[in-house]
Amino acid sequence: MKKFSMLVNANDITGHIERGIYGHFSEHLGRCIYQGIYVGEDSPIPNIHGIRSDVVEAFRQIKMPVLRWPGGCFADEYHWRDGIGEKNSRTKVLNKSWGGVVEDNSFGTHEFMELCELVGCEPYIAGNVGSGTVRELAEWVEYMTSDDLSPTADLRRKNGREKAWKLKYLGIGNEAWGCGGNMTPEFYAGQYKQYRTFCRNFSGNQLYCIACGPSGADYNWTDVMMQNLKVNGWWQADGLSLHFYSVPEWNKKGLATEFSEDDYYELMNTVNYTDELLAVNIGIMDRYDPEGKVGLIVDEWGTWYDVEPGTNPAFLYQQNTMRDALVAAVSLNIFNRRSKRVKMANLAQAVNVLQALILTDGEKLIKTPTFHVFDLFKEHQDGECVYCHTQNENLREGKNVPMISSSASVRDGVLTVTIANCSLDESAEIECDICGFGAKSVSARTLTGEVHACNDFDAPERLVTTELEAKLENGKLRVTLPACSVSCITLK
Ligand code: AHR
Numbered sequence: 001m002k003k004f005s006m007l008v009n010a011n012d013i014t015g016h017i018e019r020g021i022y023g024h025f026s027e028h029l030g031r032c033i034y035q036g037i038y039v040g041e042d043s044p045i046p047n048i049h050g051i052r053s054d055v056v057e058a059f060r061q062i063k064m065p066v067l068r069w070p071g072g073c074f075a076d077e078y079h080w081r082d083g084i085g086e087k088n089s090r091t092k093v094l095n096k097s098w099g100g101v102v103e104d105n106s107f108g109t110h111e112f113m114e115l116c117e118l119v120g121c122e123p124y125i126a127g128n129v130g131s132g133t134v135r136e137l138a139e140w141v142e143y144m145t146s147d148d149l150s151p152t153a154d155l156r157r158k159n160g161r162e163k164a165w166k167l168k169y170l171g172i173g174n175e176a177w178g179c180g181g182n183m184t185p186e187f188y189a190g191q192y193k194q195y196r197t198f199c200r201n202f203s204g205n206q207l208y209c210i211a212c213g214p215s216g217a218d219y220n221w222t223d224v225m226m227q228n229l230k231v232n233g234w235w236q237a238d239g240l241s242l243h244f245y246s247v248p249e250w251n252k253k254g255l256a257t258e259f260s261e262d263d264y265y266e267l268m269n270t271v272n273y274t275d276e277l278l279a280v281n282i283g284i285m286d287r288y289d290p291e292g293k294v295g296l297i298v299d300e301w302g303t304w305y306d307v308e309p310g311t312n313p314a315f316l317y318q319q320n321t322m323r324d325a326l327v328a329a330v331s332l333n334i335f336n337r338r339s340k341r342v343k344m345a346n347l348a349q350a351v352n353v354l355q356a357l358i359l360t361d362g363e364k365l366i367k368t369p370t371f372h373v374f375d376l377f378k379e380h381q382d383g384e385c386v387y388c389h390t391q392n393e394n395l396r397e398g399k400n401v402p403m404i405s406s407s408a409s410v411r412d413g414v415l416t417v418t419i420a421n422c423s424l425d426e427s428a429e430i431e432c433d434i435c436g437f438g439a440k441s442v443s444a445r446t447l448t449g450e451v452h453a454c455n456d457f458d459a460p461e462r463l464v465t466t467e468l469e470a471k472l473e474n475g476k477l478r479v480t481l482p483a484c485s486v487s488c489i490t491l492k
Helices: 053-061 073-077 109-117 134-145 151-159 185-198 219-228 261-288 322-337 368-381
Strands: 002-016 024-027 065-071 093-095 101-102 123-127 169-172 208-211 237-244 295-303 342-348 356-363 364-367 386-392 404-411 414-421 428-435 440-448 467-468 468-475 476-481 485-491
Touching: 002 322, 002 356, 002 404, 002 414, 024 151, 024 295, 053 109, 053 356, 053 364, 065 109, 065 169, 109 123, 123 134, 134 151, 134 185, 169 185, 185 208, 185 219, 185 414, 185 476, 219 261, 237 261, 261 295, 261 322, 295 322, 322 342, 322 368, 322 386, 322 404, 322 414, 322 440, 322 485, 368 404, 368 414, 368 440, 368 485, 386 414, 386 476, 414 428, 414 476, 440 468, 440 476
Parallel strands: 002 428, 024 065, 024 342, 065 123, 123 169, 169 208, 208 237, 237 295, 295 342
Antiparallel strands: 002 386, 093 101, 356 364, 386 404, 404 414, 414 485, 428 476, 440 467, 440 485, 468 476
């Protein structure tokens, strides 16, 4: 057992935690959309117009605030007109980004918008810049959002949707530096501005346009974009994206469930590096935009391992263990603490792909440890992030792996403190001073287990959250966190 002092100062607000920080990502990749989210109306699996009811319920449970779609790399090959109209006359194409499988376009704009309505989340559309045209994207926006005189809006009406949808988030291209066209930042910045000009606000809809930002530490990309995104004193983008996957070595990823202690600490070192990555990118953005008009949007993050044995390598299907839960908790605590500039983050990906919330097998569904972390952290959404500091201990010499990761927020008279104990073998006794908040009651929940433990189809509830004892003594919070755990402490 190790003892730690902690201080939470509710008077010191460090940022506003936009609910979008708890966002997600869904791509036409492997079994994310088909089988994962969408099974079609004729399926024996309970569904609403083809959308799995159990998935909708799970997304609602964690208060999913925003969902990005249709990719990823797939977005830059997606032609939205293929995915509208009568299902049996929709164009069938090959999914060239992910395994060359048949994409029958039965899940398109109407289905995605219905999914978001059922979940109660904002849709985030990633537009095709790589192989599309300005006209194609401009018309997609018009199709979705115009209630005015417009042949494109008429087409939507003809397809059964009279009233325009509201669309806030529009990504203009994906990974323009890679699968989105292998562009230079100078070239892409020009493309971005051209596309952005013609993606208009219709019928009271207000777009929040997101430009493609760097891959991890490509700081030059961030610099060039920020230099170019302001025209005649006006920012042309509301957000700049950042993609960063936690992978220690791309050619030696290993399986989600098979790793050594060293592999674990190596991965946690990479996850903690996210903070430096954000700090440097934010520093560059601050230089050009001290007022913080352009948000940093971490629209792809998470772990990336080798696929589960026997599964299609192009489908990126991996298991999810307590290691992933700790990755999620440390990452979300970092995003909270950087919420002055970080306005959205989307975990890759929601179902059956990479660090998934949910895994499905036919009609069966399991909630992964990562799902439970989002469930524990959901009360941070829309909160004010407040100062939270822990005396810490580094778990690996030469690496950056603090034992304790934490963040705190206040909303509607509730103080939420989330803490991960990243040690695999030592529990942590926390004594926390709380300033600026008169707590009268405390409750806590935790997710804990051996680091390789996971939920699977034979034991879907091996890992679930349980109550944790926490006490308030003379205004101090006392709680003991098990080794390898993620906890949420609620003070009222
Ligand atoms: O999430 C899988 C892929 O990773 C996405 O399609 C792409 O944007 C990124 O490289």
